[in-house]
Amino acid sequence: MTAHPTSPFSDEQAWEDRLSEQRGGAAYGELIAAQRLLQDRVSGAVLPPELIGEVTARLAGLSELLGEHQAPESERWDGWRPDLPGRAMPLIPPYVIDERGEGYLRGHVTFTRFYLGGGGAAHGGSHTLIFDDVLGHLARLAGDVCRTAYLTVNYRRITPLEVRLAFDARLDGVDGRKRFVSARLFNPAGEVVADCDGLFLRLLPGQQ
16 A cells, blocks of 8 residues: 655645755756656667676666665655656656646646556556556645555556546545545547546554
8 A cells, every 4th residue: 555645845835836945956857857768768678688788787887876875765855756757756657747626636647668568558557556646645635644545447448658648536525534536547539548446544643
């Protein structure tokens, strides 16, 4: 189950005004974009034998360098950048929230090569990643930190790669600690490719 932390920024503050205040600044956004591109390139690469060792050594060197700068979770940058696609979490598809209102969110996402399942379609698990993150954010806006109780994802059509898709998410109800939420993902023709409904629970004092 995924925990959805409280954002370090007030809901009233405009998203576009936050960049200078955010962890890592603009340079970190460029780093995450480069990492996402690397993920896509590694996923799609068929290398000649003489290059495999060279690429592996370069990646190992980067891993060693980054290993010298690991921070505890409370000081992390990834996941705390709402101005960047997917909140700068490379595992999550690079979605962007375009509009927030009372009880709803709207945005867009493009599934890149990294999320290929087969037959030109996005892997089904990648839908769950984006639904969980978007709906968790929406549940938190209803009050306090929440944790996923369940998600039910329905796959309606093939989800293509490298195509901008739209999504909407709604808060369907609040019952005590329970936040009932739902979302839909649309192709450019306006057809639903996947939808989801879920339940998130507000954490009790002392829970994480």
